[in-house]
Amino acid sequence: MKNNYGRFKIIVLISLILLLFAVTLQASAGNTLYVKGLKAPQKEIKGAVTDQQGSPIAGVAVYIRGKSSGTVTNLDGQYSIRAVPGDTLVFSYLGFQPVEIVLEQQDQLNIQMEEDISSLGEVEINAGYYNTTRRESTGNISRVTAEEIELQPVVSPLQALQGRMAGVEITSGGVSPGAASTIRIRGTNSLRTEGNYPLYIIDGVPISSIPIESSSLLSQPGIDPLNNLDVNNIESIEVLKDADATAIYGSRGANGVVLITTRKGADMGTSLETRLYHGVATVPARLDLLNTEQYLDIRRRAFENDGVEPTENNAYDLVLWEQDRYTDWQEFLFGGTAETTNANVTFSGGSETTSFRLGGSYYNQGTVFPGDYNYRKVTGNINLNHQSRNNKFNLNLSANYGTDLNNLVGNVSFNANTIFLPPNAPAIFNEDGGLNWEDWGAAGLDNPLQGFFNNSTTQTNNLISNIGLSYEFLPGLQFKTSLGYTFYNSAELRNQPRRSYNPADATTNRSSHLSANRSSWIVEPQFIYKESIDKLHIQALIGATFQENSNLRESFQGSGYASEALIGNIGAAEDIINASRGNTEYRYAAVFSRLGFDWDKKYFINLTGRRDGSSRFGPNNRFANFGAVGAAWIFSDENFMQSTFPFLSFGKFRGSYGTTGNDQIGDYGYLDAYEATRGPGGLYPTGLANPDYSWEINKKLEGGIELGFFKDRFRFSLSRYQNRSSNQLVGYPLPYTTGFTSVQANLPATVENSGWEITFNSLNIDHDNFRWETSFNISLPKNELISYPDIEQSSYANTYRVGHPLNISLLYEYTGLDPETGFYAIRDVNEDGRYDYQDWVVIHDRNREFYGGLSNNLSYKNISLQFFLEFVKQEGSLTSFSAGTISNSMVEVLSSVDGQGPLQQISQSLASRTASRNALNTIFPIRDASYVRLKSLSLAYNLPRNLTETIGMRNAKVFLHGQNLITASSYDGLDPENPYSVAIGNLRTITGGLEINF
Known part of the structure; x- marks a missing residue:
């Protein structure tokens, strides 16, 4: 850690010296622009540039044709330039038709620019080590901009991407703020989750990208490492998918690359931007469960059917508990309202050579669960860009810092066991606010919310900083280097007071402590060369990467605190137990290159390659090579196409093939591994050495077509991909007779992900004051384990099946209701009188059949409306089909009262419970869990410009936003996004806010 800090200080010192040198050069050059050959007296020309709706356009290039003088418009669209009568003034801006005006004697010149639809494809796209455009890209890159991200009240930017990108599947980690979402780019490639x-x-x-460990309610999904980013500060998010886009990242690009670019400062002038919103969030759905009258009627019928007399032991809900009491446990557990507040302030500005942006934000979200819990986040960011007057030297500095505090209930799980409590069950709390042990204890039960007063507090700090320096030595030859440093710290304390547990258990006050530190530095020097020879354009890049990561994890438990107020104070603990500490380092080095050719901007070839070295592999296989080739042909530029299909404004074929790798395994896996015994002085083996295992390899093949019609008013793209991941790297279990539990090894398995991706964008109406845009995407993925020699003899024999997806369930065969007992029946395949893995003959695919999204943006004068629909085709499972036991059920079980429904006979017997459990492991509970969700809706009103200028504002906007408003689905579970569990994936959020710019 100290060495890393020292390196960081050296990097900062060098950067500050270079910055000081650049500023000195600028100061010595002066602030006057000199124009060669200008003899006539100049005068100042001022004006403003607006679009067709009268809104100012910032960043428009304003220059004199044939001369070197020029400027850009500020945030108000205003400019000032010195010229003489007879000069031709040119106004140019991406996405708009250029304007040329020959100056006469005027001093004021206001310009209105018209949008050029055909140039929208020229927007720059971040491809990682280089930039490209939609038109010239040979790879598959999806992009979401700030306008789509900032409108959503989310903690992590990943949550804002759901359904918006073809081939990118994101599922929520739950309703607790800070939970890590699961992201899969074109499917599951590895047998290991972390892979x-x-x-x-x-x-x-x-x-x-690996979630941070937690022992709170976030223990299962983990903590999202992107939580500390300010969502309002993100300019764009690009996702690289195919080999052409990802191979330059070598061993780190097998599962795709997510590029997040933060915002930069204004080119001219200064600006103060503020945004504030406040709202509420609730759980949008409920299970349709039995009320008290229905539940008790079912229970009594169960005893009648079984011929058994209810007693305090087998029917305490009928004998001991009140018969007219009703508690809606769903409302009790997650029926609260979580308030959400966000405030963001940004100050930016710049001159012709320097721009900056300073920002800060505050975010607060409550909880829907019982108790006073919340999540708070504070972020700060800075971005500085400087270039010399001759444009040869450039400096870019960005730093993003965030800290959050997540206060959650400890380790109480608000799960199905509590949701399905009998509706007449006793109260959870006494009148004094303590847990009710007496009424539950009378039935021989613990309070179901045992541990409720446990409190988990997790604080994280995250710094992401980068300095980029570049200098053009010769025309077309540029040296560039990037120096980055990151630090992430997580400290979690879980208090477990005695009053959370049954007094009869004589539990003491306890605490659990967990901390993690991640730090890394990276240096990437590069040479970039560009050359044009007639119609041939060449772009070359060669660079190197040097990176080091350090990870530290510590955990222990304290017990025996004299009072609840002392919990967490280690000095007051009687005992410190289960202490553990782990420290790992990861070193990575690589050389990479890119060579791009195009002829006449119609024929493109892109070659990328990388040689990687990783400390995670043994000395026998520490280095590996990766590379790709991508090609594209813009056939719409051919003369025969333009004359034959005049309505076709753009047409491109593209394809790519290459390899990427995967080194996402634990550190030091090639060495023998031992852990300390709980007793003093002992070690036990956990991992066997294997210096020969090597990289997972992902071979990616893709072809696609992109079309534009009627000056690109309608744009369509179709992609077909096939990725094969082989040489699967897992911890292979070993027999205990070896003395080791596992060995890191390459398995002879190949996983294939293939599919189709379709996107469509249209400008439906663009007339006077009304504009309507639509975007659509759909993904049809397929995942398959296509090869695994001798899988029957491996430890995965009962997990996977060759020819089927990785995400499957191996199930019993459901044969209907037993005519003798009326209970669910399954087939005993080998007729051995028992049900085990040998009877798993049904293979159920748990993957989505297809998914996508539909977005519409409408604007009329100062009013804008945006709404986004997410849709998924899939199946899911319901979990409550038994009727008659001491557990609530779905109202669907009422159909079995008369014995005519598809459900088994009402019974409270052991045989019925066993039959019900077995049936849950068949296709019987599988249901259609497809859904269409109104994921987001935004309504905004821009205050009239004459009003805002009167009160000293540049512009102001009020807005109303809704998230997860309506879900249309035949699935009866809580959330179809999590169709195989009783879990809540998303909250319905409604916020209102105000945005003001000065």
Whole structure:
């Protein structure tokens, strides 16, 4: 850690010296623009540039044709330039038709620019080590901009991407703020869960995408490492998918790359931007469960059917508990309202050579669960860009810092066991607010919310910083280097007071402590060369990567605190137990290159390659090579196409093939591994050495077509991909007779992900004051284990099946209701009188059949409306089909009262419970869980410009936003996004806010 800090200080010192040198050069050059050959007296020309709706356009290039003088418009669209009568003034801006005006004697010149639809494809796209455009890209890159991200009240930017990108599947980690979402880019490639995370890169700096460990309600999904980012500060998010786009990242690009670019400062002038919104969030759905009268009627019928007399032991709900009491446990557990507040302030500005942006934000979200819990986040960011007057030297500095505090209930699980409590069950709390042990204890039960007063507090701090320096030595030859440093710290304390547990258990006050530190530095020097020879254009890049990561994890428990107020104070604990500490380091080095050719901007070839070295592999296989080739042909530029199909404004074929790798495994896996015994002085083996295992390899093949019609008013793209991941790297279990539990090894398995991706964008109406745009995407993925020699003899024999997806369930065969007992029946395949893995003959695919989204943006004068629909085709499972036991059920079980429904006979017997459990492991509970969700809706009104200028504002906007408003689905579970569990994936959020710019 100290060495890393020292390196960081050296990097900062060098950067500050270079910055000081650049500023000195600028100061010595002066602030006057000199124009060669200008003899006539100049005068100042002022004006403003607006679009067809009268809104100012910032960043418009304003220059004199044939001369070197020029400027850009500020945030108000205003400009000032010195010229003489007879000069031709040119106004140019991406996405708009250029304007040329020959100056006469005027001093004021206001310009209105018309949108050029055909140039929208020229917007720059971040491809990682280089930039490209939609038109010239040979790879498959999806992009979401700030306008789509900032409108959503989310903690992590990943949550804002759901359904918006073809081939990118994101599922929520739950309703607790801070939970990590699951992201899969074109499917599951690895047999290991941790082997499927994509690479995250923020402003050129890679960070670990693996969720941070937690012992709170977030223990299952983990903590999202992107939580500390300010969503309002994100300019765009690009996702690289195919080999052409990802191979330059070598061993880190197998699962795709997520590039996050933060915002930069204004080119001219200064601006103060503020945004504030406040709202509420609730759980949008409920299970349709039995009320008290229905439940008790079912229970009594169960005893009648079984011929058994209810007693205090087998029917305490009928004998001991009140018969007219009703508690809606869903409302009790997650019926609260979580308030959400966000405030963001940004100050930006710049001159012709320097721009800056300073920002800060505050975010607060409550909880829907019982108790006073909340999540708070504070972020700060800075971005500085400077270039010399001759445009040869450039400096870019970005730093993003965030800290959050997540206060959650400890380790109480608000799960199905509590949701399905009998509706006449006793109260959870006494009148004094303590847990009710007496009424539950009378039935021989613990309070179902045992541990409720446990409190988990997790604080994280995250710094992501980067300095980019570049200098053009010769025309077309540029040296560039990127220096990054990241630090992530997580400290979690879980208090477990005695009053959370049954007094009869004599539990003491306890605490659990968990901390994690992640730090890394990276240096990436590069040479970039560009050359044009007639119609041939060449772009070359060669660079190197040097990176080091350090990870530290510590945990222990304290017990025996004299009072609840002392919990967490280690000095007051009687005992410190289960202490553990782990420290790992990861070193990575690589050389990479890119060579891009195009002829006449119609024929493109892109070659990328990388040689990687990783400390996670043994000395026998520490280095590996990866590469790809991509090609594209813009056939719409051919003369015969333009004359034959005049309505076709753009047409491109593209394709790519290449290899990427995966080194997402634990550190030091090639060495023998031992852990300390609980007793003093002992070690026990956990991992066997294997210096020969090598990289997972992902071979990616893709072809696609992109079309534009009627000056690109309608744009369509179709992609077909096939990715094969082989040489699967897992911890292979070993027999205990070896003395080791596992060995890191390559398995002879190949996983294939293939599919189709379709996107469509249209400008439906663009007339006077009304505009309507639509975007659509759909993904049809397929996952398959296509090869695994001798899988029957492996430890995965009962997990996977060759020819089927990785995400499957191996199930019993359901044969209907037993005519003798009326209970669910399954087939005993080998007729051995028992049900085990040998009877798993049904293979159920748990993957989505297809998914996508539909977005519409409408604007009329100062009013804008945006709404986004997410849709998924899939199946899911319901979990409550038994009727008659001491557990509530779906109202569907009422159909079995008369014995005519598809459900088994009402019974409270052991045989019925066993039959019900077995049936849950068949296709019987499988249901259609497809859904269409109104994911987001935004309504905004821009205050009239004459009003805002009167009160000293540049512009002001009020807005109303809704998230997860309506879900249309035949699925009867809580949330079809999580169709195989009783879990809540999303909250319905409604917020209102105000945005003001000065």
